[in-house]
Amino acid sequence: MSALIRAEGLSVKRGATTVLRDVDFSIEAKEIVTIVGPNGSGKSSLMKALIGAVPASAGKVTRKAKLRLGYVPQSLSVDPSMPMTVERFLDLPHQATAQDRAEALAEAGAEDLATRQLTDLSGGQFQRAMLARALLNRPEILLLDEPTTGLDQPGQADFYRKIEELRDQLGCAVLMVSHDLHVVMSASDRVLCVNGHICCEGHPEVVAQAEEYRALFGSGTGGTLALYRHQHSHHHHHDGPCDHDHDTPAQDAN
Amino acid sequence: MFDHFLTRAILGAVGVALAAAPLGVFVVWRRMAYFGDATAHAAVLGVALALAFSTPIFAGTLLVSLGMAFAVARLTGRGFGADMILGVASHAALAFGLVAVTLVKGPRLDLQSYLFGDILAVGHTDLALIWLGAVLVWGLILWRWTGLLLSTLSPDLAYASGIDPGREKYVMMIALALVVAVAIKIVGALLIGAMLIIPAASARPFARTPEQMLVGAAGLGVCASLLGLWSAWEFDTPAGPSIVCAATVLFALSHLLGRR
Numbered sequence: 182m183s184a185l186i187r188a189e190g191l192s193v194k195r196g197a198t199t200v201l202r203d204v205d206f207s208i209e210a211k212e213i214v215t216i217v218g219p220n221g222s223g224k225s226s227l228m229k230a231l232i233g234a235v236p237a238s239a240g241k242v243t244r245k246a247k248l249r250l251g252y253v254p255q256s257l258s259v260d261p262s263m264p265m266t267v268e269r270f271l272d273l274p275h276q277a278t279a280q281d282r283a284e285a286l287a288e289a290g291a292e293d294l295a296t297r298q299l300t301d302l303s304g305g306q307f308q309r310a311m312l313a314r315a316l317l318n319r320p321e322i323l324l325l326d327e328p329t330t331g332l333d334q335p336g337q338a339d340f341y342r343k344i345e346e347l348r349d350q351l352g353c354a355v356l357m358v359s360h361d362l363h364v365v366m367s368a369s370d371r372v373l374c375v376n377g378h379i380c381c382e383g384h385p386e387v388v389a390q391a392e393e394y395r396a397l398f399g400s401g402t403g404g405t406l407a408l409y410r411h412q413h414s415h416h417h418h419h420d421g422p423c424d425h426d427h428d429t430p431a432q433d434a435n
Numbered sequence: 436m437f438d439h440f441l442t443r444a445i446l447g448a449v450g451v452a453l454a455a456a457p458l459g460v461f462v463v464w465r466r467m468a469y470f471g472d473a474t475a476h477a478a479v480l481g482v483a484l485a486l487a488f489s490t491p492i493f494a495g496t497l498l499v500s501l502g503m504a505f506a507v508a509r510l511t512g513r514g515f516g517a518d519m520i521l522g523v524a525s526h527a528a529l530a531f532g533l534v535a536v537t538l539v540k541g542p543r544l545d546l547q548s549y550l551f552g553d554i555l556a557v558g559h560t561d562l563a564l565i566w567l568g569a570v571l572v573w574g575l576i577l578w579r580w581t582g583l584l585l586s587t588l589s590p591d592l593a594y595a596s597g598i599d600p601g602r603e604k605y606v607m608m609i610a611l612a613l614v615v616a617v618a619i620k621i622v623g624a625l626l627i628g629a630m631l632i633i634p635a636a637s638a639r640p641f642a643r644t645p646e647q648m649l650v651g652a653a654g655l656g657v658c659a660s661l662l663g664l665w666s667a668w669e670f671d672t673p674a675g676p677s678i679v680c681a682a683t684v685l686f687a688l689s690h691l692l693g694r695r
Binding site for chain 1: 593642
């Protein structure tokens with residue numbers, strides 16, 4: 182299978198500091214991958230390197246030729262001096278037909294937001310407007326940077342369920358970043374732990390079966406959320422070997 | 436028809452208002468007010484250099500403004516605080532410009548006309564340059580319109596759509612230098628920033644989309660120019676500052692009447 186996006190030996194610097202090093206990663210069609218890690222672990226930098234917003238200081242990122250990607254940023258700081266309706270925003274950078282716009286808004290659950298100003302939206306509404314724009318060009322891969330920031334717990338569960346539906350409906354791959362170490366979608370095909378490098382990666386099933394964590398969330402979120410403990414004292418509950426010293430990236434079993 | 440000085444003054448002021456509008460909206464959206472000031476102040480140095488080397492004033496101001504815009508953009512990209520760099524550059528450009536103008540040998544220069552404009556001395560060549568500049572600025576901004584909008588909203592979204600926000604920034608800087616070069620004769624180096632910001636800010640309460648704000652900024656800028664010129668004529672006040680005063684009155688009215 183050919184990868185949609187592949188990173189090989191990727192390192193990223195912010196100023197003089199290397200925030201990410203030696204990342205080998207690839208994502209294939211229809212896969213849902215979640216990147217987790219503590220604050221400042223470089224997971225957003227990884228996302229930005231994959232979309233080409235920050236340059237690689239070493240290694241390289243290759244994307245499938247003419248890859249259609251839909252990116253949902255964590256937030257936008259829209260200056261209040263800028264008037265921008267959601268419908269106008271959907272036309273950036275390419276003018277869409279009214280029908281396509283309506284369809285994308287409906288898919289994202291944002292059909293009532295079309296004429297609203299971006300600056301007037303709540304966190305959840307804003308997220309859905311961003312998602313609608315990302316869906317507009319029928320992405321082969323959807324990249325979501327901390328999509329549930331600012332959403333309450335039921336809101337997060339709804340959002341994850343929506344993403345799952347969209348993947349099945351559109352057949353696109355999904356790559357998500359989450360700073361919440363505890364909440365990972367049970368539907369993720371793979372979970373990637375990042376802390377300056379890839380600590381480990383694996384199937385979330387194994388993690389999700391840790392009963393004591395699941396009990397914490399469990400029924401309240403309809404089983405969509407599973408818990409995932411990441412203790413950075415290096416006691417990983419994964420299916421791969423993770424007995425590394427953090428100077429070499431772990432090569433996982435899958 | 437162009438032979439009457441008042442006709443030329445009106446055409447000049449309207450031309451400058453039109454040239455400023457498409458850039459002005461971005462200066463407001465991107466919070467570049469200081470950046471505009473620094474570039475405009477550099478134009479004084481451009482005047483001095485143009486006189487020293489006997490080149491046209493327009494070329495001198497254009498080149499020095501462009502140099503200033505690029506220098507500031509480079510420095511702010513290197514970890515210096517933007518506010519600090521602009522504070523240094525803006526005042527330094529003005530001071531060096533004022534010193535350089537007095538050092539230039541030759542006929543004594545009417546410095547005030549470059550600081551506050553000298554609209555009644557606008558000639559045919561000036562008019563041609565102003566309108567050519569306005570057309571170029573509109574062409575440039577409309578050509579890059581969606582890329583500029585997306586980069587302004589979020590550089591990351593722009594990258595993800597295959598647009599390089601760095602390149603869009605250069606487009607802004609070139610347009611800014613053009614506006615400064617055409618506006619210095621009309622409103623003067625000190626008040627160019629006002630022509631960029633005030634009409635755009637006045638258009639904000641009535642705009643629901645960026646395009647509406649652009650059209651509003653152009654319309655209100657033209658109104659301010661005409662009102663300002665009329666009051667300058669009526670009350671015998673300096674034209675450049677009068678235009679800015681008129682723009683400010685429109686700004687106040689717009690925000691009082693507007694829905695926000």
